[in-house]
Amino acid sequence: MRLGREFIDALDTLADDRGLDVNIIISTLEAALLSAYNRRYHPGSSSANGNTEIKINHNTGEIIVSEFHKVVDVLKDPEKEISLRDALAIDRNAALGQTLVIERNPADFGRIAAQTARQVITQRLRDEERKIAFSEFADRRGDMVNGMIYKNDGDQVIVRLNDKTDAVLPKRERIPNEKYIPGSILKFYVLDVRTQSRGPRITVSRTHPGLLKKLMELEIPEIQQGIVEIKNIVRDGGMRAKVSLETLDPDVDPIGACVGNSGIRIKAVSSALRNEKIDVTVYSDDPLVYIKNALSPAQVARVEPVVDHEKEATAYVYPDQLSLAIGKAGQNVRLAAKLTGWKINITTIEPDRMPTLKDIFHDVFEDDEPHKQQEQ
Numbered sequence: 001m002r003l004g005r006e007f008i009d010a011l012d013t014l015a016d017d018r019g020l021d022v023n024i025i026i027s028t029l030e031a032a033l034l035s036a037y038n039r040r041y042h043p044g045s046s047s048a049n050g051n052t053e054i055k056i057n058h059n060t061g062e063i064i065v066s067e068f069h070k071v072v073d074v075l076k077d078p079e080k081e082i083s084l085r086d087a088l089a090i091d092r093n094a095a096l097g098q099t100l101v102i103e104r105n106p107a108d109f110g111r112i113a114a115q116t117a118r119q120v121i122t123q124r125l126r127d128e129e130r131k132i133a134f135s136e137f138a139d140r141r142g143d144m145v146n147g148m149i150y151k152n153d154g155d156q157v158i159v160r161l162n163d164k165t166d167a168v169l170p171k172r173e174r175i176p177n178e179k180y181i182p183g184s185i186l187k188f189y190v191l192d193v194r195t196q197s198r199g200p201r202i203t204v205s206r207t208h209p210g211l212l213k214k215l216m217e218l219e220i221p222e223i224q225q226g227i228v229e230i231k232n233i234v235r236d237g238g239m240r241a242k243v244s245l246e247t248l249d250p251d252v253d254p255i256g257a258c259v260g261n262s263g264i265r266i267k268a269v270s271s272a273l274r275n276e277k278i279d280v281t282v283y284s285d286d287p288l289v290y291i292k293n294a295l296s297p298a299q300v301a302r303v304e305p306v307v308d309h310e311k312e313a314t315a316y317v318y319p320d321q322l323s324l325a326i327g328k329a330g331q332n333v334r335l336a337a338k339l340t341g342w343k344i345n346i347t348t349i350e351p352d353r354m355p356t357l358k359d360i361f362h363d364v365f366e367d368d369e370p371h372k373q374q375e376q
Contacts, residue, residue: 005061008058011026014121022058026056029120032120034053036116038052040112066101066102068080069087133164133165141193145190145204146185149180167188167204168202175274175276176238178238186206191208206273209233215273216230219269228245229245240276241276241279245282246282255282289303294340295315301318312345314345315345315347318350
């Protein structure tokens, strides 16, 4: 019984093309054929398992089915034993206690073998493709990738990373109100890569701070070269982000380097994130200075620590800066607090002004006030 030389040649070619070990495929095929053989010719028998061997000759494609039976005087288990009389009919040198090897060649097993071979090879290829996909992306956790929106049915957004690998964009990792139109190309952050029975599960994100960091590294040479360092990033995905920077070269302005001429660099980063507003600020080892910088674009008059409250400060702003300091729905002060790790309170102060006559002679004006009321 043969699979045929042509089959073996095709198997060798397929293994070479896909980078597979043909010996592993053949051993897997032998195990599958053994299982199929026992189901077909020894149904419901557990004793036949381990009593049969199937080998495939790699040179000829021949399938050799061997059954092992112990020669006994009184037959008790036909699946594992053979009587001396029947054994002598096969091998005249057979003796009691000997294990007799009987080669089988069932008439219809060739068809079963061909079907099994097809199933095993197909499954093996799928398994190898999954391993390749996992190995390709296992080391890319925390990296930025391009992906095409393949499917979007509301709760499930599937991103195609390449011809054989898809990723999942969970709802919590999507930018609010961003449209995920099938066919559109976006940049994603590889959040997680895990193996599952059906292949690797890759989770990507559009809201992770790491995506903004990777985009800034891509667009800003000073960050690539290590001249400007990103100290921290916080985001409200698609709406606003704050980035604190530190320069290792006193001649390089970190904010100017990131913004670029006419804002070209930061605009390129922002446009990749649905025009997310990005505040770039200067990091400081002095937490009070850091807080003042983090509240940008608001202009802060001063920052003071709250006595007996660890990592809590009050920022004083003039009335015209109050709304900027707080931000829409408290967004600016909330992101500044996350960026610095401090609780921040906002308080207004009256602007400095020249004293008026009323300020100087307030007692005179106060004494004169009752007289005016009586005259009225």
